[in-house]
Amino acid sequence: MSKKRLRVIEERCVGCRICELSCSMFHHSGAFNPKNGLIRVESNWSFGLNKPVLQMDRPHICQQCEPAPCAEACPVDAFVKKDDVSIWAIDQEECVGCQQCADACPYDMIVMDKEKEVAMKCDLCGGEPLCVRYCPTGALVFEE
Amino acid sequence: MFNGGYKGKTLRIDLSHETVATESLDEAIARAYIGGRGIGAYLAYRELAPNLDPFSPESSLYFMTGPLQGTLTPFASKFAVINKSPLSGSLSRSVCGGGGFGPALKYAGYDMVIIKGTAKRPVYIWIDDDTVQIRDAQRHWGKTTGETKAAIREELQDDSVSVAPIGPAGERLIRFSGIIVDSRAAGRGGAGAVMGSKNLKAIAVRGTKNVYAADIEEFQRLLEDTYATIRSNPAVPGRIEKGTPGTLAVTYSTGVLPVMNFSRATFDDIEGLMPETVRDTLYIHNESCFGCPLPCGKAGLIKDGPYKGIVLPGPEYETIGLLGSNCGIGDIRAVAQANYLCNEYGMDTISTGNVIAFAIECYQRGLITVKDTDGLELRFGDAEGLITLIEKIARRDGFGDLLAEGTKRVSEKIGQGSEKFAMHSKGQGFAAYEPRGLVGMGLLYATSTPGANHSFGPTLTPERVELKDMLTHKGKAAMVRREQNKYCLQDSMIFCSFSRFGMDNAQRLKFTNAVTGWGYSNEESMNMADRIYTLERLFNVREGFSKEDDTLPWRCLNEPMPDGPAKGNTVPLEQMLEEYYKERGWNKNGIPKTETIRRLGLADLVDEFQ
Numbered sequence: 001m002s003k004k005r006l007r008v009i010e011e012r013c014v015g016c017r018i019c020e021l022s023c024s025m026f027h028h029s030g031a032f033n034p035k036n037g038l039i040r041v042e043s044n045w046s047f048g049l050n051k052p053v054l055q056m057d058r059p060h061i062c063q064q065c066e067p068a069p070c071a072e073a074c075p076v077d078a079f080v081k082k083d084d085v086s087i088w089a090i091d092q093e094e095c096v097g098c099q100q101c102a103d104a105c106p107y108d109m110i111v112m113d114k115e116k117e118v119a120m121k122c123d124l125c126g127g128e129p130l131c132v133r134y135c136p137t138g139a140l141v142f143e144e
Numbered sequence: 145m146f147n148g149g150y151k152g153k154t155l156r157i158d159l160s161h162e163t164v165a166t167e168s169l170d171e172a173i174a175r176a177y178i179g180g181r182g183i184g185a186y187l188a189y190r191e192l193a194p195n196l197d198p199f200s201p202e203s204s205l206y207f208m209t210g211p212l213q214g215t216l217t218p219f220a221s222k223f224a225v226i227n228k229s230p231l232s233g234s235l236s237r238s239v240c241g242g243g244g245f246g247p248a249l250k251y252a253g254y255d256m257v258i259i260k261g262t263a264k265r266p267v268y269i270w271i272d273d274d275t276v277q278i279r280d281a282q283r284h285w286g287k288t289t290g291e292t293k294a295a296i297r298e299e300l301q302d303d304s305v306s307v308a309p310i311g312p313a314g315e316r317l318i319r320f321s322g323i324i325v326d327s328r329a330a331g332r333g334g335a336g337a338v339m340g341s342k343n344l345k346a347i348a349v350r351g352t353k354n355v356y357a358a359d360i361e362e363f364q365r366l367l368e369d370t371y372a373t374i375r376s377n378p379a380v381p382g383r384i385e386k387g388t389p390g391t392l393a394v395t396y397s398t399g400v401l402p403v404m405n406f407s408r409a410t411f412d413d414i415e416g417l418m419p420e421t422v423r424d425t426l427y428i429h430n431e432s433c434f435g436c437p438l439p440c441g442k443a444g445l446i447k448d449g450p451y452k453g454i455v456l457p458g459p460e461y462e463t464i465g466l467l468g469s470n471c472g473i474g475d476i477r478a479v480a481q482a483n484y485l486c487n488e489y490g491m492d493t494i495s496t497g498n499v500i501a502f503a504i505e506c507y508q509r510g511l512i513t514v515k516d517t518d519g520l521e522l523r524f525g526d527a528e529g530l531i532t533l534i535e536k537i538a539r540r541d542g543f544g545d546l547l548a549e550g551t552k553r554v555s556e557k558i559g560q561g562s563e564k565f566a567m568h569s570k571g572q573g574f575a576a577y578e579p580r581g582l583v584g585m586g587l588l589y590a591t592s593t594p595g596a597n598h599s600f601g602p603t604l605t606p607e608r609v610e611l612k613d614m615l616t617h618k619g620k621a622a623m624v625r626r627e628q629n630k631y632c633l634q635d636s637m638i639f640c641s642f643s644r645f646g647m648d649n650a651q652r653l654k655f656t657n658a659v660t661g662w663g664y665s666n667e668e669s670m671n672m673a674d675r676i677y678t679l680e681r682l683f684n685v686r687e688g689f690s691k692e693d694d695t696l697p698w699r700c701l702n703e704p705m706p707d708g709p710a711k712g713n714t715v716p717l718e719q720m721l722e723e724y725y726k727e728r729g730w731n732k733n734g735i736p737k738t739e740t741i742r743r744l745g746l747a748d749l750v751d752e753f754q
Contacts, residue, residue, distance in 0.1 A: 030363075136437035
């Protein structure tokens with residue numbers, strides 16, 4: 001069982017949103033839109049006198065909670081534990097799109113797929129997260 | 145039918161009649177002109193009647209994407225604006241990477257947005273996927289670009305909306321006003337003023353649709369290639385560390401950085417503008433444009449002095465050249481503050497620095513006096529004076545009202561031989577490269593579609609590194625054509641020029657092929673670049689431009705460089721022009737020959753208008 005975890009080194013993030021785009025590409029069969037991303041970057045850039053200079057770009061990631069409020073909230077047991085990466089994933093065949101997991105997530109990291117009407121969450125791309133692979137600054141790391 | 149990249153849909157908005165319509169993109173046109181600048185030139189040639197006033201309701205403004213926008217293609221963050229330039233009367237294009245605006249248009253379902261007409265009162269356009277509204281903007285009129293973005297996002301209750309606003313400068317038709325998207329500008333060519341003339345304060349976009357690549361497997365292979373190239377490119381870390389201001393060390397040491405209205409090449413206060421000084425004085429955070437793996441953008445903070453506490457975008461190389469050394473300013477904090485004000489008011493920093501330096505030289509020569517300048521004594525190196533003049537231009541206040549017309553028109557008004565050192569070509573002010581020290585750039589300035597715009601094919605590296613000759617005419621005509629063509633393709637697929645840090649022409653084309661599924665050959669793409677460039681030329685010819693407009697100010701041609709590595713040099717323009725026209729298949733007067741027009745597949749288009 002892998003003990004690797006996805007981690008953010010916030011000060012390295014430059015707000016390029018490559019993580020969101022690569023996530024979209026992987027989880028939506030080659031479709032691109034950052035809004036599909038199961039990782040999310042919040043950018044707070046404003047210019048002028050005494051504007052904030054910290055946390056200008058902040059990636060938000062699924063915390064892979066344990067116990068997981070999303071999995072516990074699911075009424076149809078669509079969440080399955082992926083032992084190889086030690087995280088919860090959503091079986092899309094089982095998901096009924098009720099959004100209770102999304103409501104339960106304290107980090108707002110569950111994304112509803114509008115077309116398929118199912119919930120999606122970060123599954124670490126099965127063990128080789130693309131966001132980490134393409135992050136140009138090393139702001140995302142996947143390590144023990 | 146498009147397999148990938150394109151959405152196949154054009155959005156047309158008429159502000160006079162308050163109508164919104166969509167139309168299909170013609171596949172044959174897309175294949176012949178790719179997108180962005182190419183399709184923009186095609187549409188402008190067809191739709192903008194000759195001798196149209198750029199500020200008239202009939203004058204359209206084209207917001208263009210290319211096939212790549214919205215995909216994960218590296219360096220493809222930008223959109224292009226095409227318009228008839230109120231500075232030069234020629235065709236103009238400006239590219240801008242800010243705010244993910246180009247990708248957002250694609251996600252909303254459009255390849256391009258074409259705006260004509262003039263709204264009865266200030267409006268902004270809200271594109272929310274298929275829902276497009278022309279909304280009241282009276283309460284936003286007068287706001288700076290930053291304020292406008294924040295106010296529109298608040299009004300729409302969504303901080304993720306991409307907003308492309310103009311500032312007060314665009315509203316007041318300042319001829320070099322631009323569109324400012326976050327920290328980036330579609331700055332040159334007066335697109336902001338054209339927007340202002342339409343009473344259009346901003347375009348806001350939200351898109352939830354997907355963009356696809358025709359061959360996603362090939363696309364991912366190319367992605368791996370390019371990321372590997374970027375990771376192993378030794379020039380990348382320096383570009384990230386210093387941003388474009390890193391270029392200044394090279395241009396100053398080779399005598400190319402403009403100093404005091406392009407009058408000399410040495411500057412006592414240069415240390416204050418050197419890349420390390422800029423980095424240490426200002427930088428607090430790196431920034432990438434949307435989807436770009438090379439964070440060359442900088443957030444800056446002025447830590448001391450009169451502008452202490454201002455958070456601002458780090459000035460780019462061109463800005464430091466024009467608002468800094470060209471105005472005799474060696475304090476990067478003052479340059480940064482001037483840059484910040486230009487962005488907020490929505491003015492091109494290059495043209496602003498150009499016209500202010502020109503005014504200072506006119507004053508120093510006694511061609512204008514305090515009676516003309518509202519009592520201001522103009523001198524190089526006066527940071528406070530620079531800030532005052534920027535404020536006056538943005539408000540069109542007194543002397544600023546004249547400067548707001550741009551270097552060419554100011555020089556025509558002042559007269560007295562001032563045109564000899566009015567540093568523009570076709571009305572577009574020089575960027576931060578002194579042509580006497582980099583003569584190929586002189587040819588580029590003289591022959592580029594909108595006038596002296598470096599971003600139509602900058603020659604610094606080709607002349608310095610490849611030809612190892614910055615001072616003579618040799619090989620420059622072919623090189624300028626080649627660079628102009630390269631940029632023509634880049635601007636049509638829409639790649640940032642910094643894509644050179646990770647890919648060459650062939651790789652750019654491979655990405656375009658993977659996304660569109662069209663299989664352009666290298667030869668076909670070069671032909672396409674010639675086609676687009678010559679079409680832009682035909683637009684200008686129809687406006688009355690010819691060889692006599694392909695020129696440089698007297699100073700470049702007759703006044704030997706007084707100091708620096710290029711001391712004694714002038715620009716051998718005539719020799720280069722003759723060769724250049726031959727290269728392009730244009731006649732001795734700079735008019736494309738009939739055989740060239742036929743060869744490039746432009747005959748039908750041109751005949752239609754004869």
